[in-house]
Amino acid sequence: MARKLPAKDVVIIGLGWTGSILAYELAKTGLNVVAIERGPWRDTATDFPPAYAQDELRYAVRLDLFLRPEQQTLTFRNNASQTAMPIRSFSGFLPGNGVGGAGIHWNGQTWRFLPTDFQLRSHLEERYGKDALPADMTIQDWPVSYDELEPYYDRFEKLCGTSGKAGNIRGQKQAGGNPFEGWRSSEYPTPPLKQGLGATLFAEAARKTGHSPFPQPASNLSQAYVNPLGVKLGQCTYCGFCERFGCGNYAKASPQTCVLPALLRFPNFSAQTESEVTKINLDSTGKRATGVTYVDTSGEEWEQPADIVLMCAFSFFNVQLMLLSGIGKPYDPQTGQGVVGRNYAYQTTSSVSVILKDKILNPFIATGAHGMIIDDYNGDNFDHTGLGFVGGGYMGFGQTGARPIQTRPVPKGTPKWGAEWKKATAETYQRACSLATHASSYSYKDCYLDLDPTYKDRFGRPLLRMTFDFHDNELMMSAYLTDRLADIAKAMDPVEITASPRKGPYDSTIYQTTHNTGGTVMGADPATSVLNRYCQSWDVHNVFVPGGASVFPQNHGYNPTDTVGALAYWAADAIRTRYLKNPGPLV
C-alpha cells in the first residue's frame, strides 16, 4: 500500500535535459515542482572530476554512468515472427541513468532538423509523388513547423552555449557555415571549436570534390560562457572523453553545467533520487492523472499526487510507463490501429575508415562534437529521383577521440593479436581516422514498441519489447551515402580505405547510437499520434511528454538533442502560457 505524500503542482518523471528544463521553467512561475529520478544524484566534482573522468575502462567499457539491466531493461526482436529476448547487457544503445540522464554522457552534437524534415511526408509526396514512398513506411508530418520551433532551438543553444558557425541567419547565407541549414535568428553563442589535422584534410577533400564543409555544431564549448540562467561554463580542453563520460571541466553542456545550479536555488523545487516511478495514476474517468506512484531503494511505495505529470524519462521508458498506466491506445501492428508504441525509429549510421600516408593526426585531441561535416546528402538536400530511397544524413570527419582501449586502427589483413598487431597499431594510430555518416531512420508499420508477454521487470511489470529492423530504403540510403563519403575519402590521398555501409539485419549487440525515437509521437491527428502539438496527451490532458525523443514521428539525419531541448522549451511555454490559465486539452 503506497503512502500518500503531500500534493505538488507538478511531478516530473526523470531529471535529465527535458526534466530539468521543465522544472526550471515551471518552478520560475512559482509552482511546487518535484522531480523523481530513477538513478542517483550526479555532480561534476564528486562524480566525474578531471582527476578520473578520463577513465576509459570505467566509463566507456564498463559503462559506469549507464542504466544497469538489472534495474530496468527491454526485450528485442527483429520482427514479429521471432520471440523477443531480454537485453541483459546494454551494448547496441546505452540508456543513461541518474540526474542529468543522457545529457551527461552525450557527445555534445547539437543539430537542428531541416525545415523540410518537419513536413516530411507532404514534402516528399509533393516532390516525388505519392508512389515514391514504400507502402509500409509510416512517416508523417510534425505538428509543428521549423519556423515555430526556431526560437526554441535558439533558446536551447543559448542555454548550452553551443559552439558553431551559422550558415543562414534570417535567410542570409553565411560563408563558412552549413549552407543547407534552416534559418537562424542569431549566430551560435560561441565560435566553432578549433579543428585538428584530420578534419582539416577532410574539409579540403570535400571542397575539392564539390561539397560544402563546415564545423560541426558542438556543445563542448570553444570558450567560457555564461548562459541566460547565469550559470558559467568553462572552455573545452579537447581531451577527447565526451561520449560515455561526464565532463569534469564544466565545458560540456549538461543539466549539471547549464540548469541545475539555477534550478536548485528555487525553494519550491525538490528532487527525489533513486526512486522509480511505477505508474501514473488516473482518476475514475481515466481522463485526468492524479499523480504517480514510485518505489524507493528500500522498496517502499509512495504516492505523489500532482496536478500535472511530466514524462521526462528516456524514450523507451516514457513508452513503457504510458502502456503500463493505460494512457492512450496501444499500437497494434496487425491493424495499424492504436498509437502508443507506434513509429519506433532509430538512426542509420555507417563509416569509412581511412589510413593516410606520413601524417601525424594526433587524433586524441578531440571533443565529442569536433570535426568538419558536409550536409549535402542530408534529408532532401539532394535530388532522390531515381535513387530508390528517401532520406539522408550528414557525413564527415567527426572522430570523438582516440581513446587507447577502443581505438586501435590497423590495416586490413593485420592479425588480431600478437607482435604484428602491436607493430601495426603503433604504426597506424597517428595516421588513421574514421569518417562517418549519420542518417535518417524512417518509421514503418512493423517497427514498434509494446509490452513483452513473457519477461517482467523487478517490480513484476512487463518489460518493454522492441521490434525493429532496417528496411531496404535505409540500407540503400546507407550504401549511397557511404559511397559518396568514400569518394571524398579517396580525395584525401589515403593508402587504404574501408567503407562499411550499414547492413541488415539490425544487431542490438553492436553499438551504433543511442538515438532511439518514437513510441509516444506528437501529431495533428489523434489516430496517428499520442500527443498533440504541445506534447500533451490526447487522452489525459494533464500528462505531457515535453520533448523527449519518444515524441519524434520518425528520426531524421541528425542527432536528436537540439530538437529535444527545443521541444522542451516549446512545451514549457505552452504549459506556462496556455495550460496553467485554462487546464484542459490545448488542441
Next chain:
Amino acid sequence: MRRPLTTAVLFFGLIGTAFAQDTQSFDRIERGRYLAVLGDCAGCHTAPGGAPFAGGLALQTPFGTLVAPNITPDPDTGIGNMTNGEFLTVMHEGRGHNGKRLYPAMPYPAYTKMTDDDVLAMRAYFATVAPVSNRVVSNQLPFPFNVRLAMAFWNGLNFTLGRYQPNPQKSAEWNRGAYIVEGPAHCGTCHTPKTFLGGDKNSVALTGATLQGWFAPDITNDPRKGIGGWSKDDLVQYLKTGTNKWTLASGPMAEAVTHSTSRMSDEDILAIATYLKDSGEGGASAKPEPVAASNNAMRAGAAIYKDSCAACHRDSGEGEIHLFPRLAGSALAQSDDPTTLARVVLHGTRAVATAGAPTAPAMPAFDWRLDDTQVAAVLTYIRNSWGNAAGSVSASSVASQRATLAKTP
C-alpha cells in the same frame, strides 16, 4: 535593504534614546534583522537544515568544541527570559545569564563596538523569530578550558570593552565600513592572527589567521599577501556574489557570503570595501626570491600541475573567471600559511552559490591520488610560477594537514 547612509551614521549618536523606542516597531525589527545579517548570527546559531537560530552548530576551536546556543525566544531553552540589559551584557561584555562568562567564539570582543541601539534592535528582532525548544549544551570544552571563570583572566588580557569611536578624519562611508568590519561583521574573528590564548593580535589586525583547518587570508591592502591587487569593485563583487575575477569563496567564507555578505545592502558593501582598501597594508612584506624552476620539487610540481591542474587552472595559471580560481598573482596562493592550499588539494572544496553567481563550481579531492610529497611539490610549483614567489611547502606540513582532515569530517 536600502537605507540611506546618513541614517546609518546618525545611529552613533542615538544611544541615549534607545530605551525609549518601541521594541515592536517594524523599522526597529527590520533593522535588527539586517543587523543579524551583518553579524552573521545564523552562521553559528542556525544548524544546517535546522530551525533558524535554534542553535546546534558545533565550532571546532583549538581548545575544544563549543556549540552555539539556541537564541530563539523559547523561555526554557532559548533567550526568551533574557532582559534587554542582559542581552546588552552578552553582546558587549561576553557575560551571559547570571553573569556566566562566555567564550569568545561568541565574538563579543567585536560586538562590544556596536551601539546599544543596534544591539537592542537585534534583540527586538530575535524576540520575533519562532521560538524553538532545543536544549544545547554549549560548553563541550575539556578541562581546564571548561572552567568559565578562566575567561575573567582571558578578558583581562585580550578584551577591550568599548563602543566604536568614529574617526573624524575619515568619511562617513569609511566610518560605516569600519564599524561593520570591526563590529557586527566581526571580520577579525577569523582574519586577525591570534595569540596562543586565542586573543586577537590587534597590532596585525586582519593579516590572516588559521582556524578550523582553513587559512583565513590577509584582507589588508598588502599588495602581495592581501587584497592590494583587488580593485574596490573586485572586493564589492566578491562580497556580494562570492566571486570576482581573482577567486571564488569557499569553506567558512562561503558560509559568511551565504548568510551575511551577499545579503548586505550595496551601500554597506561599498562602505566595507572603502574601509578595507584604506586600512593599511598590514606587515608590508618584501617579496621573497622564487624557488628556482630547476629545483626538484618545482620540476615534479610542474609535471603534476600539467597532469592534474592545467585542464581547469590552465598552463598560464590564469584559471577562468567565476569558475576556476586564478593562481597566477593570487595572494592566497602565495600566503605564508599554506593551510588552505593543502586542504583544497587534499579534500577539494565547493565555491559558494549566490543569486549573482549560481554556478558553485567545485575543486575535486586529490588525497587519494597524490601523496604528501606530490601535493607539496605541486603547491611549491604553484607558489613559485607565473611571477608568484613564496616559500616551499614541506611534505610534513601536508602530512599533518592530511592527518587533521582525517580526524575532522
